[in-house]
Amino acid sequence: MWIQRRITLPARPRGFHLVTSEITDEVPELRSLKVGIATVFMQHTSASLTLNENASPDVRRDFRTWFDDAVPDGWPEFSHTLEGPDDMPAHVKSSLLGSSLVLPVADGLLALGTWQGIYLCEHRDGGGERSVVVTAFGEG
Amino acid sequence: MWIQRRITLPARPRGFHLVTSEITDEVPELRSLKVGIATVFMQHTSASLTLNENASPDVRRDFRTWFDDAVPDGWPEFSHTLEGPDDMPAHVKSSLLGSSLVLPVADGLLALGTWQGIYLCEHRDGGGERSVVVTAFGEG
Amino acid sequence: MWIQRRITLPARPRGFHLVTSEITDEVPELRSLKVGIATVFMQHTSASLTLNENASPDVRRDFRTWFDDAVPDGWPEFSHTLEGPDDMPAHVKSSLLGSSLVLPVADGLLALGTWQGIYLCEHRDGGGERSVVVTAFGEG
Numbered sequence: 001m002w003i004q005r006r007i008t009l010p011a012r013p014r015g016f017h018l019v020t021s022e023i024t025d026e027v028p029e030l031r032s033l034k035v036g037i038a039t040v041f042m043q044h045t046s047a048s049l050t051l052n053e054n055a056s057p058d059v060r061r062d063f064r065t066w067f068d069d070a071v072p073d074g075w076p077e078f079s080h081t082l083e084g085p086d087d088m089p090a091h092v093k094s095s096l097l098g099s100s101l102v103l104p105v106a107d108g109l110l111a112l113g114t115w116q117g118i119y120l121c122e123h124r125d126g127g128g129e130r131s132v133v134v135t136a137f138g139e140g
Numbered sequence: 141m142w143i144q145r146r147i148t149l150p151a152r153p154r155g156f157h158l159v160t161s162e163i164t165d166e167v168p169e170l171r172s173l174k175v176g177i178a179t180v181f182m183q184h185t186s187a188s189l190t191l192n193e194n195a196s197p198d199v200r201r202d203f204r205t206w207f208d209d210a211v212p213d214g215w216p217e218f219s220h221t222l223e224g225p226d227d228m229p230a231h232v233k234s235s236l237l238g239s240s241l242v243l244p245v246a247d248g249l250l251a252l253g254t255w256q257g258i259y260l261c262e263h264r265d266g267g268g269e270r271s272v273v274v275t276a277f278g279e280g
Numbered sequence: 281m282w283i284q285r286r287i288t289l290p291a292r293p294r295g296f297h298l299v300t301s302e303i304t305d306e307v308p309e310l311r312s313l314k315v316g317i318a319t320v321f322m323q324h325t326s327a328s329l330t331l332n333e334n335a336s337p338d339v340r341r342d343f344r345t346w347f348d349d350a351v352p353d354g355w356p357e358f359s360h361t362l363e364g365p366d367d368m369p370a371h372v373k374s375s376l377l378g379s380s381l382v383l384p385v386a387d388g389l390l391a392l393g394t395w396q397g398i399y400l401c402e403h404r405d406g407g408g409e410r411s412v413v414v415t416a417f418g419e420g
Binding site for chain 1: 315316317330331332333336338339341342343345346349350376377378381382383384386391392393394395396399418419
């Protein structure tokens with residue numbers, strides 16, 4: 001049994017945003033999978049997806065602080081500067097965090113840990129809407 | 141054909157630990173898959189999984205050295221400090237390395253390269269037991 | 281329906297190399313999948329795979345610059361130096377970027393975003409040929 005859906009997430013400010021239910025609400029068919037896998041795929045090169053702590057907003061704020069420090073806007077060693085000082089850093093951050101999540105499904109639910117949530121990592125100022133593709137499959 | 145198993149890995153000190161056989165021993169059914177995929181998923185936000193060199197303990201020690209330097213304990217820019225100086229760094233390291241592995245299965249074995257092994261990356265002091273979920277599927 | 285193929289990519293200099301069509305050309309059977317998943321797996325611990333911008337060579341050059349700066353050759357804190365000053369940094373970079381890609385397949389094509397391409401990330405000088413395993417499955 002295969003499920004595939006493209007989801008458009010609304011534009012968000014630069015930073016790390018919890019989007020777990022925004023994504024799972026779009027694929028109610030997950031509930032019919034007894035065992036399976038769900039993949040979530042970001043179709044962009046300046047935003048990414050990761051799993052992390054789903055409770056404290058300050059964790060998400062600290063993520064932004066650390067990544068902005070590790071890959072600073074306008075880093076003088078970058079040569080690809082045509083699209084703005086936040087563009088090349090966004091590409092690097094995107095690859096550090098990755099474009100896809102692969103999540104186990106058990107008894108109709110994502111088998112996440114208690115504290116795990118899905119982060120949309122928006123690395124640009126003015127990144128706009130973001131498209132993700134959810135593909136899930138398993139046994140009913 | 142689907143296989144899914146939750147495995148509890150015993151508490152380990154902060155650092156990078158080779159756990160390949162500890163994991164594969166728990167899913168002997170992999171041997172019956174002629175072609176397939178196995179995913180390993182960490183259900184925590186302060187420990188992670190990666191593949192790397194399976195021979196030299198000094199490689200794993202150097203991993204700890206580099207990650208502790210890149211995301212230092214008690215970094216003054218972090219605001220989420222309530223759970224200790226190693227908590228927020230653990231979250232960042234966890235996302236840098238990732239929560240899941242996706243491994244090809246061929247002729248009943250994980251199709252790893254000669255030098256590849258599965259690392260449990262424990263980012264906390266006193267992280268405790270860690271739960272991973274192995275989900276595999278394929279053709280017998 | 282399962283497809284699995286091991287592909288040998290020719291030796292390349294250290295850096296980030298666009299290999300999308302080199303990989304997809306080897307698995308023409310993808311075209312017969314209406315919906316599915318394709319995974320690409322790097323069987324090495326000093327090279328990796330990522331998705332990023334598929335147009336500007338200067339983006340790929342800047343990737344090399346940033347990663348060489350973040351994990352410098354001959355970093356004095358590394359103890360695993362036997363295999364050369366670029367070996368241990370290659371291991372760390374490999375885990376930062378990851379060994380596998382998980383890509384949705386829709387209507388016979390990888391459902392990549394407009395600007396996404398597959399990068400082979402070669403972290404060694406003289407890394408030699410690199411083996412990747414493509415495993416895809418889905419519904420025709």
